[in-house]
Amino acid sequence: MKLILLGPPGAGKGTQAQRLVDKYGIPQLSTGDMLRAAAAAGTDIGLRAKAIMDRGELVPDDIMVEIIAERIDQPDTARGFILDGFPRTVAQAEALDKLLESRGISLDAVVEIAVDEQELIKRIATRAKEMGGSRGDDDATAKRLEVYRKQTAPVSEHYGAKGMLRRVNGMGTMDEVTALIDAHLRPLVEA
Template identity: 60%
Template sequence: MRLILLGPPGAGKGTQAQHLVQAHGIVQLSTGDMLRAAVKAGTPVGLEAKEIMARGDLVPDAVVVAIVADRIGEPDAAKGFILDGFPRTVPQAEALDRMLAERGLALDAVVELKVDEQALLERVEKRVREMTARGEPLRADDNPEALKTRLAAYRAQTAPLSAYYETKGMLRTIDGMAPIGAVSAAIDAVLKTAAGESRSTPAAVR
């Protein structure tokens, strides 16, 4: 199974990706995690991304597209993957379509978590308070200023992806304000339908 999780920062993509990893035995590919690892390791990509990420802006498309193209070719991604944080722009979505087509692969679903903005701010503030209380290091972009920039980037560059996938008939929208378990159940229900649809498609028209 190959799917995309869409939703603004704090929508619960990471939490739901964890559930999907457990339930479906597929890997979570988080471009945010990959970029943070590159920053930590001080690789050329990390050096390029560091300041951009700390501000809350988007890393250039070419950089993330190259990372994802490499990553989906790894053996552990062969059974399927959840893309978390990618694509984030229409050009990234187009690049993803091309790289999947080249490999003869297709997406099963695009799942969008809908949440209201006030709740997002509260969720991110809560995450920061909890991490601070546990003595865990904060992310460089876990501050009010960078969060504002991340939300603005989401609205301007990522929100248009809903229409992009809606037009392709792939978008499934889920209420991300429901309790965690209810959101997971709703995602599972959507994926069952998506799997049923692809099974019922005759091989000849695939």
């Protein structure tokens, strides 16, 4: 099972990814984890990424794609993987498509966890208050959602046009969202 999880910040991608890891026995490939691992391993690409991150800059797409290429070549991804946090733009999606095609790998599905933004902001604000957050957290959330809408939401259209997008309502409980995702993935597993 080779999947991409999409959804705005706070939609529950991390929680659902972990449930999919447990269910299918495939690794979650988080871009942040991959960047840290590549830097710690001291590979050429990892050291280049570390230098960029140390300057507080975003790692360019070509370097991210190289890091993903190294990661999907590792033995634990032979049965599949869940990409979480990548692609974030259509350009990244197109670069990922080319990478996977060059390796003879095809995605099984792209699962988007769709949420009502106003409810999501309330949910995140409640969580932040419970953890001692401030009003500044609300502003940061609004900015992150705006960036998501402008840059990442079009990725859904990219995969929708390819017939790969599976959209689930992310406003239910964790178990309800898991059940909706399972309903989309079960036919792929049984095929």
